[in-house]
Amino acid sequence: MSGENGVSVTGKVLALLEVFSHETPALTLTEMSRRTGLSLPTVHRRAAELVAWGALERGQDRRYRVGLRLWELAALSPRGHGIRNIAMPFIQNLYDATKEQHIHLSVRNHLDVVILERLSTPRAPQVISRAGGRFGTFATGSGLVLLAHAPEGVREEYLGSPLPRYTDSTVTDVGLYRSLLAAVRRKGYASSDRMMGPDIHCVGAPIHGPDDSVVAAVSLCFRTGTRSVEEVAPSLRATARGISRALVGHQAG
């Protein structure tokens, strides 16, 4: 069932979707053709079908963008919108009780961290994360939690590749990293102080699924020195436990 060039039809349909990114959210047919390597007539026909279905939308500027129907379909993703909707009242409560900080809700996808939600209070320190964004590092508060609780194979694959350095405080020694992750599992929370930015401190806590595995992480990021881990960890862990309990209640589906 493979078409031209041995690419499956599913692959060719998906190829048209995967050229859209945070950097290129709007593309012309010519750009889509160049980026996919598919001929202009093929792209034209497939794009029209995707527009008819609602997966893409065509603007008055003749550029194509990801469509509302795809967003609605994606709202059914248990690991995306699902966890996020269940977690929302809990992180909302945490948000109400805090100031000058970011709250992140994240899941792991193989060697990446995907951010499901970010709530930021006014005057929070600047960070580059965004809901729907993806990080290739685990040096964040959520990342350390997700890596600490990842299957050993995943953990070793990450530690086996060069560890990126962002600041003088970023841990890049594999032995030290292993101790750090062991401490995360022992203490029930992670602390990433200035590991990602010169004045950013993130504390993360694990969210457990119905089978008790860690399925997500919630984190608080604030300006280094404005509060302590000891001050932040209890309410963060309470939030994570609340979400974990709610996930068990929503196990069906």
Add this chain to the structure above:
Amino acid sequence: MSGENGVSVTGKVLALLEVFSHETPALTLTEMSRRTGLSLPTVHRRAAELVAWGALERGQDRRYRVGLRLWELAALSPRGHGIRNIAMPFIQNLYDATKEQHIHLSVRNHLDVVILERLSTPRAPQVISRAGGRFGTFATGSGLVLLAHAPEGVREEYLGSPLPRYTDSTVTDVGLYRSLLAAVRRKGYASSDRMMGPDIHCVGAPIHGPDDSVVAAVSLCFRTGTRSVEEVAPSLRATARGISRALVGHQAG
């Protein structure tokens, strides 16, 4: 380029995705085959391709669900996640200032209202809306705003079909409905008092895009009688204006 039964390949790929719904978020291959009318081997092969790409995920229960990668792709939808991310700090502020109510952020898709976000305070009255959900009625606070500002053809198509009645207060007379919509345009907000539920009052305000057209609506729903439109409308309209201004700033992309 049509395959078996004259359905395009894009259509067959999308058919596998559109069987997932709020009611059926997890399906087996057999269920997917029955719902699409595609043969089991075709469904098996296509589902494997969709899993490899991340559009679907297969659970330990052998059921398929919408995958995280589709959620990430959908996060690029300007009319979905895009408006929602820009609006979030504003509706968050509104949430902080209010109690016992729901805040909805919605857009129109032809004759439907799609809910992008719902923030609900504790003890808010029960409503059936949810983020990612879709309504086929415009009798809500957001709906009246979106219909009032829809192109005339869309408005007349809706008013030309039988208008659903939910309560004794639901307006179903076409002439009355037209006056109601004219008032929404004149006043700059909509009020749906007990039109959808016996004790629910929703007030909606329009959000304008960069070209000044109405692209979304924000609404507040509370228990009828607990506050007045006059009390609610000013802060709601201020929120809508704030979001409209932010959308102009994010015009690029």
